[in-house]
Amino acid sequence: MVIQLQHVYKQFHKKEVIHDVSLTVNEGEIFGMLGPSGAGKTTIVKMIAGIDTATKGEIHVLGVRMPNLQTMARIGFMAQSDALYGELTALENLDFFASIYGLKGKKKKQRIDEVLELVNLTDDRKKAIHQFSGGMKRRLSLAASLLHEPEVLILDEPTVGIDPLLRQAIWEELERIRQKGTTIVVTTHVMDEAEKCMRLAMIRNGQLIAIGSPEQLKKQTNALTLEQAFLQFGGVQA
Numbered sequence: 402m403v404i405q406l407q408h409v410y411k412q413f414h415k416k417e418v419i420h421d422v423s424l425t426v427n428e429g430e431i432f433g434m435l436g437p438s439g440a441g442k443t444t445i446v447k448m449i450a451g452i453d454t455a456t457k458g459e460i461h462v463l464g465v466r467m468p469n470l471q472t473m474a475r476i477g478f479m480a481q482s483d484a485l486y487g488e489l490t491a492l493e494n495l496d497f498f499a500s501i502y503g504l505k506g507k508k509k510k511q512r513i514d515e516v517l518e519l520v521n522l523t524d525d526r527k528k529a530i531h532q533f534s535g536g537m538k539r540r541l542s543l544a545a546s547l548l549h550e551p552e553v554l555i556l557d558e559p560t561v562g563i564d565p566l567l568r569q570a571i572w573e574e575l576e577r578i579r580q581k582g583t584t585i586v587v588t589t590h591v592m593d594e595a596e597k598c599m600r601l602a603m604i605r606n607g608q609l610i611a612i613g614s615p616e617q618l619k620k621q622t623n624a625l626t627l628e629q630a631f632l633q634f635g636g637v638q639a
């Protein structure tokens with residue numbers, strides 16, 4: 402397994418927001434975290450990425466206890482809000498992030514070209530970010546998270562504010578990345594996206610209420626849709 406959470410808890414100022422979450426993510430999987438706003442999805446993926454620490458319990462990524470700097474270099478993280486520099490062009494933004502990841506010279510240039518191509522922004526690479534649409538910014542953020550060819554890719558609501566066509570394109574891209582051997586964790590509150598995940602954790606009030614493939618989760622609850630299954634497991638409207 403690539404990711405393992407064992408009895409993980411998280412408190413913010415004595416308020417418990419994650420309660421006893423244990424789960425594993427396997428190599429080459431697209432693993433979804435589904436739950437309504439405020440359920441704790443972002444908090445969980447930040448702890449997996451090593452950006453935040455658990456109050457109690459253990460998280461291992463690629464066999465190493467998190468947080469760990471060396472392991473963080475093997476993880477790509479795409480946050481909910483885009484961390485891009487508006488005054489800089491797409492190319493300059495990627496150049497900046499590539500340098501942070503330690504890429505240099507020819508290899509850096511080649512990798513930037515590859516990720517730009519991947520998210521279909523090659524023709525827009527010389528435009529400043531403040532001229533970009535929301536969807537273009539999301540795609541550029543995805544490109545930035547892929548620069549260092551991470552073994553684990555963590556995406557926090559990657560398709561929020563993105564139109565259905567582009568959303569489809571991003572999911573196709575994720576599938577391609579997965580086939581190359583990358584393990585992907587993605588948070589969502591959109592049911593049709595959850596359907597595309599190989600396995601899914603349903604989160605409510607900081608707790609894991611169910612885990613399994615979309616098919617298994619529906620079967621267990623005799624539900625026709627994931628939404629019905631989520632409600633059956635004790636969830637609220639996502």
Ligand SMILES: Nc1ncnc2c1ncn2[C@@H]1O[C@H](COP(=O)(O)OP(=O)(O)OP(=O)(O)O)[C@@H](O)[C@H]1O
Pocket residue numbers: 413414418436437438439440441442443444445590
């Ligand atoms: N830095 C923080 N300080 C205090 N409380 C926090 C902090 N970060 C998150 N929380 C709280 O933790 C809970 C879980 O938040 P989280 O952002 O993980 O949920 P989420 O499922 O990702 O929601 P969304 O889909 O809206 O992003 C919320 O009640 C939130 O207010």
